[in-house]
Amino acid sequence: MGSLIKSWVESANSAETPFPLNNLPFGRYFDGAVKTPCTAIGDDILDLRAVEKTGLLTVGRGDFFQHAGGVNAFMEAGPETWSAVRAALTKLLSESNFEKREALSACLRPMNETRMAMPFDVSEFTDFYAGRHHATNVGTMFRGAENALPPNWLHIPIGYNGRASSVVVSGSDVRRPWGQLKSPDHDVPAFLPSRRFDFELEMGAVVGMPSDGPISVTEADAAIFGYVLLNDWSARDIQAWEYQPLGPFQAKATATTISPWIVTAEALDPFRVDTPAREFALLDHLKDAGPMLYDIELDVTLSPKNGAPTTVTRTNYREMYYSAAQQLAHHTTSGCPMRTGDLLGSGTISGPEKSARGSMLELSWGGKEPLTLDNGETRAFLEDGDTLTLSGAARGDGFTIGFGPCAGTLLPALNEPYAV
Amino acid sequence: MGSLIKSWVESANSAETPFPLNNLPFGRYFDGAVKTPCTAIGDDILDLRAVEKTGLLTVGRGDFFQHAGGVNAFMEAGPETWSAVRAALTKLLSESNFEKREALSACLRPMNETRMAMPFDVSEFTDFYAGRHHATNVGTMFRGAENALPPNWLHIPIGYNGRASSVVVSGSDVRRPWGQLKSPDHDVPAFLPSRRFDFELEMGAVVGMPSDGPISVTEADAAIFGYVLLNDWSARDIQAWEYQPLGPFQAKATATTISPWIVTAEALDPFRVDTPAREFALLDHLKDAGPMLYDIELDVTLSPKNGAPTTVTRTNYREMYYSAAQQLAHHTTSGCPMRTGDLLGSGTISGPEKSARGSMLELSWGGKEPLTLDNGETRAFLEDGDTLTLSGAARGDGFTIGFGPCAGTLLPALNEPYAV
Numbered sequence: 007m008g009s010l011i012k013s014w015v016e017s018a019n020s021a022e023t024p025f026p027l028n029n030l031p032f033g034r035y036f037d038g039a040v041k042t043p044c045t046a047i048g049d050d051i052l053d054l055r056a057v058e059k060t061g062l063l064t065v066g067r068g069d070f071f072q073h074a075g076g077v078n079a080f081m082e083a084g085p086e087t088w089s090a091v092r093a094a095l096t097k098l099l100s101e102s103n104f105e106k107r108e109a110l111s112a113c114l115r116p117m118n119e120t121r122m123a124m125p126f127d128v129s130e131f132t133d134f135y136a137g138r139h140h141a142t143n144v145g146t147m148f149r150g151a152e153n154a155l156p157p158n159w160l161h162i163p164i165g166y167n168g169r170a171s172s173v174v175v176s177g178s179d180v181r182r183p184w185g186q187l188k189s190p191d192h193d194v195p196a197f198l199p200s201r202r203f204d205f206e207l208e209m210g211a212v213v214g215m216p217s218d219g220p221i222s223v224t225e226a227d228a229a230i231f232g233y234v235l236l237n238d239w240s241a242r243d244i245q246a247w248e249y250q251p252l253g254p255f256q257a258k259a260t261a262t263t264i265s266p267w268i269v270t271a272e273a274l275d276p277f278r279v280d281t282p283a284r285e286f287a288l289l290d291h292l293k294d295a296g297p298m299l300y301d302i303e304l305d306v307t308l309s310p311k312n313g314a315p316t317t318v319t320r321t322n323y324r325e326m327y328y329s330a331a332q333q334l335a336h337h338t339t340s341g342c343p344m345r346t347g348d349l350l351g352s353g354t355i356s357g358p359e360k361s362a363r364g365s366m367l368e369l370s371w372g373g374k375e376p377l378t379l380d381n382g383e384t385r386a387f388l389e390d391g392d393t394l395t396l397s398g399a400a401r402g403d404g405f406t407i408g409f410g411p412c413a414g415t416l417l418p419a420l421n422e423p424y425a426v
Numbered sequence: 427m428g429s430l431i432k433s434w435v436e437s438a439n440s441a442e443t444p445f446p447l448n449n450l451p452f453g454r455y456f457d458g459a460v461k462t463p464c465t466a467i468g469d470d471i472l473d474l475r476a477v478e479k480t481g482l483l484t485v486g487r488g489d490f491f492q493h494a495g496g497v498n499a500f501m502e503a504g505p506e507t508w509s510a511v512r513a514a515l516t517k518l519l520s521e522s523n524f525e526k527r528e529a530l531s532a533c534l535r536p537m538n539e540t541r542m543a544m545p546f547d548v549s550e551f552t553d554f555y556a557g558r559h560h561a562t563n564v565g566t567m568f569r570g571a572e573n574a575l576p577p578n579w580l581h582i583p584i585g586y587n588g589r590a591s592s593v594v595v596s597g598s599d600v601r602r603p604w605g606q607l608k609s610p611d612h613d614v615p616a617f618l619p620s621r622r623f624d625f626e627l628e629m630g631a632v633v634g635m636p637s638d639g640p641i642s643v644t645e646a647d648a649a650i651f652g653y654v655l656l657n658d659w660s661a662r663d664i665q666a667w668e669y670q671p672l673g674p675f676q677a678k679a680t681a682t683t684i685s686p687w688i689v690t691a692e693a694l695d696p697f698r699v700d701t702p703a704r705e706f707a708l709l710d711h712l713k714d715a716g717p718m719l720y721d722i723e724l725d726v727t728l729s730p731k732n733g734a735p736t737t738v739t740r741t742n743y744r745e746m747y748y749s750a751a752q753q754l755a756h757h758t759t760s761g762c763p764m765r766t767g768d769l770l771g772s773g774t775i776s777g778p779e780k781s782a783r784g785s786m787l788e789l790s791w792g793g794k795e796p797l798t799l800d801n802g803e804t805r806a807f808l809e810d811g812d813t814l815t816l817s818g819a820a821r822g823d824g825f826t827i828g829f830g831p832c833a834g835t836l837l838p839a840l841n842e843p844y845a846v
Contacts, residue, residue, distance in 0.1 A: 130550065130590055135672055156670050161615050162606050166672040167587035170550055171763040183760040184640065186582050186709065195581050197709045197759075220604065220843040241760065250576050252555055252586040253673020259762035289606065289617045291844060339617075339843070340603040340661065342679035343591040423640040423759070424711060 008276050010405040012101040015114070017048030024399065024408020030095055031267035031409070032077050032232070033125040035115070041123040043071040043080070046267060046410070047099055051120050056113040062098060062106055065090040077126040077268075081214035081231045082346040088214065088231065092272055122266035122410075124175045125234065126212065129347035131173055131262065132337060133208075133238055134165040136328040138282070139356040143368040160286045163328040163336050165350075166253045168238075173262045173349065176235075176412045182390060182419040183260040185244035195247060199419035202242035202373065202387045205394045206354040207306050207364035209323050210236035211330035212268050213348035221338045224295045227331035229344070233274065233300070235265040235396045235412035236351050242367055242387070262351070265396070265409040273407055277301045277400040279324045281332075292336060298329035302400045304355060306364070311391030313381035318369060321355050321362040323398070390418040428696050430825040432521040435534070437468030444819065444828020450515055451687035451829070452497050452652070453545040455535070461543040463491040463500070466687060466830070467519055471540050476533040482518060482526055485510040497546040497688075501634035501651045502766040508634065508651065512692055542686035542830075544595045545654065546632065549767035551593055551682065552757060553628075553658055554585040556748040558702070559776040563788040580706045583748040583756050585770075586673045588658075593682045593769065596655075596832045602810060602839040603680040605664035615667060619839030622662035622793065622807045625814045626774040627726050627784035629743050630656035631750035632688050633768035641758045644715045647751035649764070653694065653720070655685040655816045655832035656771050662787055662807070682771070685816070685829040693827055697721045697820040699744045701752075712756060718749035722820045724775060726784070731811030733801035738789060741775050741782040743818070810838040 011027040012019050018026050025031070025046040034041040035051055043054040054071035057063045066087045070080040080087065097103060098110055135141055138155075141164075145154030158164065174180075182203055188195035214231030221229065238258065245257030278297040287293070302323040307315035328336075333350055354364040363369045366387050369377050373386035388394070396412040431447040432439050438446050445451070445466040454461040455471055463474045474491035477483045486507045490500040500507065517523060518530055555561055558575075561584075565574030578584065594600075602623055608615035634651030641649065658678065665677030698717040707713070722743040727735035748756075753770055774784040783789045786807050789797050793806035808814070816832040 158606075158608075158615070158667055158670070162668060164668070164672055165675055167589055167675070169587055169762055171765050171768075172761075181761055185759055186578075188578075194706065195578070195709065197711055219601075219840075222844050244760065247578055248582060248584070249671070249673075250578070251669070251673070252584055253669075253671070255585055255587070256756070256760040256762065259757075259760045261761075286614065289615065291617055336676070337679075339605055340664065340676040340679040341592075341601055341681075342589055342676065345591050348591075420639075424642050 009403045011096065013047060013099045014101050014103065014107055015048045015050060015099060017050070021404050022406060023048050024406055024410065026405045027096060027099055028402065028405050029269060029273050029407045030092055031269045031273070033267045034077060034123040036121045036123050041074040043076040045095060046117065049117055050114040051117050053113045053115065057110065060109045060113065062109060063094055065094050075127060078347050081126065082216065084215055085228055088270065089272060092270065122175060122177070125266055125268050127347050128170040128173045128349050129345040131168040131170040131349045131351070132165050133168040133258065133351035134163050134333050134353040136163045136326050136333060136353040137355050137364070138327040139325060139358055140354040140364060140368065143356060143363065147372045161288070163333045165333060165337070168262065168351065169259045172259050173264060176263055176266050176410065176414070178261070178263065178414060179417050180239055180261045180263070180414045181417045183241055183244070184419060184423050185241055185256055186247055187243045188247045200241035200243055203416065204240045204242055204366045204387055205306065206238040206240055207304060207319055207321065207396055208236040208238050208354060209352045210234040210264055211334065211350040213334065213344050213350065214346060216346050217338055217344045219338065219341050221335060223292065223331050223335045226334035227298050229334065230271050230330055232268040232270040234268055235398050235409045237263040237394060237396055237412055237414060238351055239263065261414070263412055263414040265412040267410045269407060269409055274300050274400060276402060281329055282327060291339065292332050298331040299324050299326055300400065302398050304396065304398050307395045308379065308385065309393040309395070310379060310381060310383055313379065313383065315395070316379040318377060319362060319364055321357040321364060323355060325355055325357050326352055388416050390416055392416050429823045431516065433467060433519045434521050434523065434527055435468045435470060435519060437470070441824050442826060443468050444826055444830065446825045447516060447519055448822065448825050449689060449693050449827045450512055451689045451693070453687045454494070454497060454543040456541045456543050461494040463496040465515060466537065469537055470534040471537050473533045473535065477530065480529045480533065482529065483514055485514050495547060498767050501546065502636065504635055505648055508690065509692060512690065542595055542597070545686055545688050547767050548590040548593045548769050549765040551588040551590040551769045551771070552585050553588040553678065553771035554583055554753050554773040556583045556746050556753060556773040557775050557784070558747040559745060559778055560774040560784060560788065563776060563783065567792045581708070583753045585753060585757070588682065588771065589679045592679050593684060596683055596686050596830065596834070598681070598683060598834060599837050600659055600681045600683070600834045601837045603661055603664070604839060604843050605661055605676055606667055607663045608667045620661035620663055623836065624660045624662055624786045624807055625726065626658040626660055627724060627739055627741065627816055628656040628658050628774060629772045630654040630684055631754065631770040633754065633764050633770065634766060636766050637758055637764045639758065639761050641755060643712065643751050643755045646754035647718050649754065650691050650750055652688040652690040654688055655818050655829045657683040657814060657816055657832055657834060658771055659683065681834070683832055683834040685832040687830045689827060689829055694720050694820060696822060701749055702747060711759065712752050718751040719744050719746055720820065722818050724816065724818050727815045728799065728805065729813040729815070730799060730801060730803055730809070733799065733803065735815070736799040738797060739782060739784055741777040741784060743775060745775055745777050746772055808836050810836055812836050
């Protein structure tokens, strides 16, 4: 697991900060109206555009971060550049670097005074369904325990294309959507605000290296720049009516919230773990090629409008049946070109226990067993004003790698979605 | 329908050219390696970057077409600019314009010596399933005539998100994909080249104006810049195994071919027609708000490697149950943001007759009734070396509006998709 790498930025040396020098995630903050690439160190962000301007960061072409699209340009440069920039930043911020502290200090800003932007430009968004406990729970509710998993599920990481335009950064409000719904006791559908609006706890893998044909699991693992927390907001009632035969569409298009920071695969490397045991061997092109999941503790809190947060889920990314590398390899089998900035949602991450379920659908068992919050309120699905916050932590020896919060507040539906 | 607008470019005055002055589609050609915005007039293309440089095209900001992304920038400028540029080009190229012929002639290039690029940058790609004959045919094959249409089909334009990175321009070869397949007589799937590779005849609507929340059908119609021909290549055997429960994924990700020209909604305006009669009224937000389909004759030819083309399908875009405006309006119901350059596939356009079916799946009835080509060969699905060419024509009084061919040749699968 390694141990804490000490920094001259004192707040980065605590065992609890999500941003020790071991982390060095990438994101963008708003410098005025300008999305500006940055990293996080302790309680501060480090403006990478400013660092480049000091002349102290000359790796690669040395001007990646001068533009809003800089994080994408940096990702496209490939793994050698990722490592070189990480090594350079580690050196600049390490406790033993006495020389450059003054110039670098001028590039720091207090994180709590900073507004974060989307950490990168999302090219396309794909969402998977690769958590076995989640798929089993949902399948049991809809098809019974005998037929819980579809026949393909243990052979192929099931996924569908989502909507990149609806991906937003933590802190963005989410408006309860209208949609076409049909209740079982009506013959025809109606157009109404969703009544079964939900969260889904996921991780997102960010593709760094583009590809133009089938790539192996090993190549796919190397193409992934890093990971974000991801909340795949879902309107269950819209989904139930629309999803046959071509899958979820508007049910998943209102918003998908991600954390403000991409934690690099390199930072997470000490936390690699294997996928779970399998009852069917995967086909060769999907076989595990080393530990490609990560031991990341995950939790979700629900904060009602006027109340303290209740932790509703505690689980771990290692519960997934397929790694992001396997998902990405599968994504390319057809020859599908992948691009820098493609985002792959893991699928909902539920653990085996009831308290480890990653969605309200599972936690309230389809709404039949409402959850009681710490303030005494109950929840079958989300209510207006609820704030959902996803957190993640990989815990090393005396240090923690975090992602920053992945939070969003549910606003009430529009009274009337169309101008009259 | 209007009548032919005569141009001083003589070849544009024939009743048969797809590119009379009435058309003025938008696309990009390769000027060396540079994607350069252009329009088509008779047998020529007109380089719009060059026209802007002459100072003769000063509408809007006057420099839309100086960059490869110019068609997208122009689309984003909105309907007033679209009309103004169209009016300016019509004036410059009209027979009555004697003054500027020399300067403009220097901007013309013979189309048959020109290589076309993607006409615009695709932001995201959505594919619908909005042709009733197609949905009925496919449903009958898979679920029987009694349950052919899913319960939602007559109430909602069913769609799914496709993969923008796989959209290619006419003339691009398409490589037969590998994929996970399971035959009914095997217990487990295998990884093999697709054996049931197919085309789908569609139209694509190109979103010009972005939106950030629900928009009405009327607003959606006004947001559509124009239309392309679209071949949604489909691996039926990959789809059969993967599509439950979240819809098609790798089956549709190999390639989607579009025509080199976007024909504007304004050029197609004289050909507007109503959607067909409905047995269920649509909900208010999806109701027809005027004629928003188009009378466009469509056909598909299949050219085997060593043989003459056989016309395998003749149909019409007016066969659709939902217009692109209705699809786009539905797409925004959840609040899903739409962006300039979003591409919406209509769904396969089949007519009521057997000869009007828009895919091999329907033409060969799931492979059971192979088609006989003019050279005596038979086809259940596509074979390596087959070239598929989609054509479209809106026929006015003494003129024709066309899209240029939408063609692609199927290459054999890779012998071994992974380096060993």
